[in-house]
Amino acid sequence: MSGPNTEYDPVEVTPLRADEVEAMREAALEAIAAASDLEELKQVRLDHAGDRSPLALANREIGALPPQARKDAGARLGKARGMVNKALGERTVVLEAEHEERMLVEETVDVTLPTDRAVKGARHPITMMSERIADVFVSMGWEVAEGPQVEAEWLNFDALNMGADHPARTMQDTFWLEPAEAALVLRTHTSPVQARTMLTRKPPIYVVCPGRVYRTDEIDATHSPVFHQVEGLVIDEGISMAHLKGSLDHFATAMFGEGITTRFRPSYFPFTEPSAEVDLVCFVCRGAGEEDGHTCRTCRGEGWIEWGGCGVVNPRVLIACGVDPETYTGFAFGMGIDRTLMFRHGVEDLRDVFEGDIRFAQPFGIEI
Structure with a gap:
């Protein structure tokens, strides 16, 4: 990780610009909303909230800012990551409920049907x-x-x-x-x-x-x-x-x-x-x-x-x-x-x- 640079203008660190953080957050929220099942949501979590996600990589750049600029950038990124994690949690609850309802329908057993299990054996x-x-x-x-x-x-x-x-x-x-x-x-x-x-x-x-x-x-x-x-x-x-x-x-x-x-x-x-x-x-x-x-x-x-x-x-x-x-x-x-x-x-x-x-x-x- 690079050390502090007091002569570098923080506005020019692209991943930390307000518009870039906003774009990363919106992309994450859209992907979360589009996930149709828990497996897709798992991949979205890795892509937008994992260690190699854009927001996580941007967070690493804060250390390169001069001290007076770190507070604003940290608050901006923290708020964005918080919104993404909250959206992930809410979407997980919804998808888990849908999964359970689907399982109840797909795995319903009609106990009135004749059994198809193998019959018990018998000694000769x-x-x-x-x-x-x-x-x-x-x-x-x-x-x-x-x-x-x-x-x-x-x-x-x-x-x-x-x-x-x-x-x-x-x-x-x-x-x-x-x-x-x-x-x-x-x-x-x-x-x-x-x-x-x-x-x-x-x-x-x-x-x-x-x-x-x-x-x-x-x-x-x-x-x-x-x-x-x-x-x-x-x-x-x-x-x-x-x-x-x-x-x-x-x-x-x-x-x-x-x-x-x-x-x-x-x-x-x-x-x-x-x-x-x-x-x-x-x-x-x-x-x-x-x-x-x-x-x-x-x-x-x-x-x-x-x-x-x-x-x-x-x-x-x-x-x-x-x-x-x-x-x-x-x-x-x-x-x-x-x-x-x-x-x-x-x-x-x-x-x-x-x-x-x-x-x-x-x-x-x-x-x-």
């Missing part, structure tokens, strides 16, 4: 059914056991008394993994989990094994190459078919309500002897075979619905898994979780369970 019903089943047996003092879905051939077949020529081993029933010499399969049932449990624990054993399994089935309303099973295993001293029947009756009641019991029909499974098919009393007609005077559509008039398989653990399986059959006996059972879900909730097509449509899962909620 198979997951919830698996957990519900597990809870039934945990409340009885059992444990939940798990195992890998890629399983060794020996655990999936040999340990369960399924011979080398058993038809379940063929490509028509089993997904085999390459290379063939690895002897690995996608497990065809959750029974290998039972074998692993017997190999790693000492009796008494009370476990339930829910999980995903794989078979080379065609997809239709009742079949899928990927489905879910739950199997139970008990190994202890003095275990009989009576214990099996009582456990399954309790399971059926927990799933389908009071009064639902089971019956056994003789059958054959290589890993149990004796073996039986498990039927449920029809939960619609309660075993009557009729509903409202017509044949029950659910059980087709039989009064019973096939549910799964069961039996006393074959001694050969106990020996293969390192359990002494002279000391211990046990029982095992297996049911389809998908089938149980379909029975319990009236699902008519298994494909609905696996297609991933949120509209199917939503009615089941997010039960935890």
